[in-house]
Amino acid sequence: MNDQVKDLINKEITENEICLFMKGTPDAPQCGFSMAVSNMLKILEVKYKGVNVLEDQSLREGIKEFSDWPTIPQLYIKKEFVGGCDIVKEMYENGELKKILEDKNINHKK
């Protein structure tokens, strides 16, 4: 991963409290797993930035190395890697995701 990609990732996760690296965009997801996480965030009514990795091959590979995680989507909350689709789904279902949002003072649907 070159410095340019690393800087870009750092910038995105710093400037956006909730940042989802995904295939496609929140309005037009290109993969079911990305859509699933995106939908959960929409239901929780949180403001998030969707970063489309399909637009940039170096970012698509770079984020995997950055997080040491082989798949996309990847969710970051306040610069912290939370997980991929399976983990986020589990946390959504058992209420942990909401708890993180509360603990980190992020606006969401109560």
Add this chain to the structure above:
Amino acid sequence: MAMDLNEIEALIKEALPDAVVEIQDLAGDGNHYSATVTSSQFSGKSKIEQHKMVYNSLKGKMGNELHALAIKTKE
């Protein structure tokens, strides 16, 4: 590219010998699987670490030969 169900199970068990592994071929295409892995080795580890252990057992096949594997880990 596709991967055989038994091959996935064998790789996970090689890395986590005590694991109980249940794999389903979700779409019947050898490309979209779900795996439920139960192992005592997950004890005390975060979900991220647990999933990484499963990914690591697949030796880089995840995201390459193996397109989609939904993972659920249990202690």
